[in-house]
Structures are given as structure tokens and as C-alpha cells.
Amino acid sequence: MKRWGEPPVDPLLPPETVLGQADMAVIVCDRYSNVIYCNAFTEKLLGFGGSEYIGRSILSLGIAEEDHDQARDLARHVLKGAVWEGTFCNLRADGSTVYTRAYAVPLRHPSGAVEGIVIFAREALRSNQRDQDRYGLLERIGERLAASLELQQTLRRVADTLVPQFADHCFIDLYGGEKLIRRVSRHGGEWNPPPGTWAEVGETVAYPPGHFCAKALARRDAVVVEDVVAERMTAPSAASKQLGDDLGITSVIAAPLLARGEVLGVMSLALSSISRRPDPHYDGFDRDLVGAIASRVALAIDNAMLFEEERETALAFQKNLLPGDRPPHLDGLEIAWRYEPARPLESHGQGIQTQVGGDWYDVIPLSAGRVGLVIGDVEGRGARAAAVMGQLRAALRAFAQDDKPPADILMKLDEWVRTMVGPGGYGEPADTAERRHPLVSCTYFVYDAWSRILSFANAGHEPPLLLIDGEVIDMEAVGKGAMLGVREPGLGGEILYEEETRELPPGTTLVLYTDGLIERRPKDDGEHYTREQAREMLRESVRRADRKDVEAIANAAFEAVPGDIDDDVAIVVVRTNPVRLQVEQRTFQAEPIMVSEARRMAAETFANWGMLDEQAELACLLVSEVVTNVVLHAANTPAPRRELVLEGALGLDGPVGFDDPWDKLPDLGRPEPPTKDFTLRLRRGERSVWVEVLDKDMRLPRIRSAGETDEGGRGLYLVDQLAARWGSRPTNDGKAVWFEIPLKS
Structure with a gap:
């Protein structure tokens, strides 16, 4: 006051x-x-x-x-x-x-x-220096252990905290089966043990019965040797004993790593003359302190091992659901892909970790050498997202075999996504007020390497990059459709996916990727980039790698944006052939006499391509069967029913009735049936020859079971038995029947 x-x-x-x-x-x-x-x-x-x-x-x-x-x-x-x-x-x-x-x-x-x-x-702490060091060490160990669930990172954090504040040497050995394996070997300063002395990281360790580590494991309690020289401590080998003497090891502590009643390994600490400490000896208080530290470390190790086991299981699950490490060999395309799961997120005082996600990609062989390409991302992370991804990949592969346009495939996949998860979503109760469905973004492409035509439709996914003659552009679709699974079943509001078609010049490179590539987590003191900045960095990196192979372009794309990946990353790089593939085609009238003409064209083409006689003969036989089937069905196709209506275009005032005098009608002549034709298209690849027969009949063929006395019905059966693959697909104005004959050298 x-x-x-x-x-x-x-x-x-x-x-x-x-x-x-x-x-x-x-x-x-x-x-x-x-x-x-x-x-x-x-x-x-x-x-x-x-x-x-x-x-x-x-x-x-x-x-x-x-x-x-x-x-x-x-x-x-x-x-x-x-x-x-x-x-x-x-x-x-x-x-x-x-x-x-x-x-x-x-x-x-x-x-x-x-x-x-x-x-x-x-x-x-307000106490003497040594007590302050001890209590501060215990507090800091707890903080460090809480910051990560990754096993190797956890072990490194422990060793970095203990050395050099509390020890000059730190070893952590964990059981791998029945053997102890060294996981950490940390020493003060820049010193490292010479080879052949102390066990290195990754090597097995065997402690003799009298060794202080063996005692700690047997007693399940911390053991301290206050004066190594006085107690004449045993060593695993003569070389390690000699190194300890040379370093002047003065005092050691070993503590078992016990978690939930199980011995995970042993942690040992040592003081030596390299630090020149005023009192280089441990005492009973230090032993108890290290025992308390070891208990915390063991629990953190156990949690990290459980987390890594769960993460590796989910990762293995996801990788087994994705295509193999090597892309398939396809004519007219070079393909490279890369998948990288997100690494664990390390944050002060948090145990937050990223799990594997639902990124997916696939390359699907289609009819007559055509290829389906897809890349997408499932909402969520963990094993559930990976399971949904696996179902999606299997469903899309099945839908793709219908050879329908990409927009139709996405609509069918959208309907399937909206019905694949029952009420309650991912394991939620069926009576939940909110019905959840997986949201999926993806883009589906169909590429014909012989015509170089690429058709694609997008369902809310990142636009791919198109690299042509050193220029990189975002290949946006005409309309970027909504993600799959957006609509709730029964609520209406049809979602349409628009399709775009482009002809790709020779040597064009297409880079497909998921959003984890451009949404990076900044590193220490790193700058955070906006999505547009990250895209520009990606475009520039791809542009610089233009003349490199597809694997190098995939690596350049992955390294384009600085920072740690915060979400899974999937990259698919596709490059078109720099030279045109061999193709021959000709259109014939659908008449029986043209079967031999079609076979003659096929025989000449196969001879020019250098096919072996037996291969060419087999291919010509199957050409005859498919063409004959087309000609027969084209001739028997019923003409559409027509109304007899004679309007003023014939010089009459109106329709002609049956009571009108027919002798006064103009002479219309006998109507000619419409001319029908078919196209025979032959394609040569590196390992196969594909034959396609296209006609205007919308009916797709099927194999018949011909009886013993039937004269026909065996053509497609022969194709099915002798060709490597065959099938049919609808086209814009009819259908295409195709088969594949492998080439033999």
C-alpha cells in the first residue's frame, strides 16, 4: 500500500x-x-x-x-x-x-x-551437480521415448541421451530368436571400436557366464561393477578384454530390458578414461537409476516392436495387393512404377505415427494388345484402406475385361464402391445415424499402341503430367468427375464421368502420381510449399529428366519436392514407342468369296513379318474361321422391319392406301439390300501377333457345342483351343473379334 x-x-x-x-x-x-x-x-x-x-x-x-x-x-x-x-x-x-x-x-x-x-x-533441480544430472537424465529419457514409436529411432534417442552425459559407451542388445543381436553401439566423441574387438551393430553377442551382462539377464535385475580393475571383470573375448584395458574402462552397469514379463535384451553402460571425468565410477544409486531407465526403455521398445509388426503386416498386405516389383512387358510402352509408404511421423511429446494408406495402381492387358492403366487413392490409412484398395483393384480388373470406354468403367466402379460397404461403414454399428462409404479418387486410361490413341476419364484424381518434346503440361480431362463413392445409394443424382481421347506423339511420356507426392511434410527448418508450388517443382524436375529412362524419371519425380512424405506415394511413368508398330488392315465385303481373299492378305502379311511357316499357317486357319463366322452371321442378319409409306417425295399427295390403284404407282424397282463389310486388322508385336476382325453386327459371338452331325458351330471352338487368348468387344458401330498368336523364335 x-x-x-x-x-x-x-x-x-x-x-x-x-x-x-x-x-x-x-x-x-x-x-x-x-x-x-x-x-x-x-x-x-x-x-x-x-x-x-x-x-x-x-x-x-x-x-x-x-x-x-x-x-x-x-x-x-x-x-x-x-x-x-x-x-x-x-x-x-x-x-x-x-x-x-x-x-x-x-x-x-x-x-x-x-x-x-x-x-x-x-x-x-536445485541440488548438487551429480544429483541434478541423474534426475534430469531420467526426465529427458522419458521425453525422448515418448517422441517416437519407430524402433531404431527409439534406440538411437536413448543412446544419444545417455552418451556422453551419463556414460562413455552404450550398448543395447536385443533378442532375435534365441540369440542376442547388437542394435546400438554408441561412444563418446568421434571414437569407434576397431573391427574384431567389440561386436558391431548387426552382429550376434555371446556373454560368458561370469560377465556382468550375463548376470543381469540371469538375475533379471541391474548389475553394477563399481571398479572394473579391482574385480577383474570377465570379457566375451580376449580382443574385447584388451580393448577395455587400453581404453581404461573403470566402471560398468548392465540392466535387463523387461517388458510385460518378457526379457527383450540387455542395456549396458561403461565409463572410461576418454572422458576424463572427475569421478569415473558408478555407485548403487546409479544402478537403481539405470534400472528405472531400462524399464522405461524396455516398454518403449516393446511398443515400438508391436507398432512395427503391425505396420509391416499392413505394408506387406498392401504390397501383396499391388502389382509386382517389375512392370509387365507390353508392346509400344516403357513402364516404371514406384510405391513408397509414408514414414512414421516424429513429433515432440507425441506418439503419432503414419500408417500405410490406400494408394494403388495397375497395368491391365486388354484385347489385341491394348492396355489399361489406372492410378488411385482410397480415403483413410491402415489395413482397412489397404483391404479396400485390394478389392478395388480386383473389381477394376474384372470390369476392364469388358473393354468398355473408361467413362463407363468408372461409372460401374462408382456403383460398386457405393455398395461394397454396408450400413455403418468401416466396422461401425449397423444402426449408426451416418452411413459412411470409402471415397476413392482414380483415373483410368486405355492406350492403343498401334494407333497411339489414349482415352481416359478422371474421378477426382490429380491430373497426370504429359511430357512432349521437353514441355510438361497437366493433362486435365474435359470434366474432372467426382470421387467414387460420393453419392449415397438410393439418393439419385447420377454422376457422369466425361471421357477425353488424345493421340500421343512418338516418345511421349506420361507421369501418373498420387497426392502424397506433392503434399510433403517439411524437414527440420524446411519450408512448407503450397500444392501449386509443389506441382511446379514436380513439372520442372520431370522436364529436366526428359532424355532419361523411365526409371530415372520416376526417381526424379519422387525427389522433386523437398520434405518427408506424409502420405503414401505411388508413381507410374509410361513412355510411348518412338517408332510406329507394324499394322496392316483392309476392308472386305461380307461375302463368302472374300474369306479366301482375307486369308491371302493374312498369309502375305505374315510372310513379310518373317513368321515361321507353322505359326503363319495356324494364324491363317484361325483367320479363316473368324472371317467365315462374320460372313455367315452378316448374311443371316435379319433386316429391320420397314413401313411402306409413300409420301410426297414420290410425287404423291400423301400416304398410299391399299384401295389406291397400284398400276398408277411409280416404278420403284427392286430395293437392293444394304452392303455389309468387315475389316481385317493384323498387328505385330515383339512377342505376339494379334488379329482383329471388325464388323457392323452388334451381336457378340459365343462358343457353341456342335453335335456330331452338325456342319458348323466349331469355328470359335478351334479359336479357343489354338489361340493363346481370344475375345470380343463392342465398338462404336459394331463389334471386334480378336485372338493372339505367340511368336516363336
């Missing part, structure tokens, strides 16, 4: 006056982690501070090197608008160590934008 006669207190004291009296360090940084203010207590606590540090990085205030990643994580977290709390190890100017507990909040502009970071720090 202000006394009578005292001057009034200024209510607007400068912030520096208030913060200068605070009994904790207050540090203010800009968006780039450069110090713009630190109060007087900062120098008292950290040993660094003052006006000479303004403008320097916060790392210059003595943050230990092993905590630099944690400092960057603090900046990323707070600049997004969140708060951060954790423990740092700081090396003071006098060489001593102090553990500080830091609390960081965003520094906001009056508009609400985050302009910097405010950090409040205090000493973690």
Missing part, C-alpha cells in the same frame, strides 16, 4: 524493468530463432546472455549439441501457435552443466499472427 506523501507509482513501467526482476530466464526470439531479448537472469542461469547475444541464434546460449534437434522441434511447434514444455541440457561458460526446464509460447502480433517465440526457463 502506498504511504502518505510518497510519489505515485508509474503504472506504465517498461517491460524490461518488470522482466529484469523476474527470478527466471526470459528469452524472446524471432521467427528464425534469433535472440531479440533476454533478461538479466538468463546470464545468471545459463552462463551466457547480455546485449552481445542479441541477433545470435538461441543455440549460442549453451544448449548442448544433442539437444539441438529438440530446440528446432520447439520452434516448429510454437510457430504453429501451440505451447511447448521440456527439459534442456545447457553447457555453461565455465564448463559446468545445468538442466533447465523450459516453457515456450508464441509471440503474437495484435493481428494474431505469430511473430516469434517467448521462452521461460528455470533450473530443473
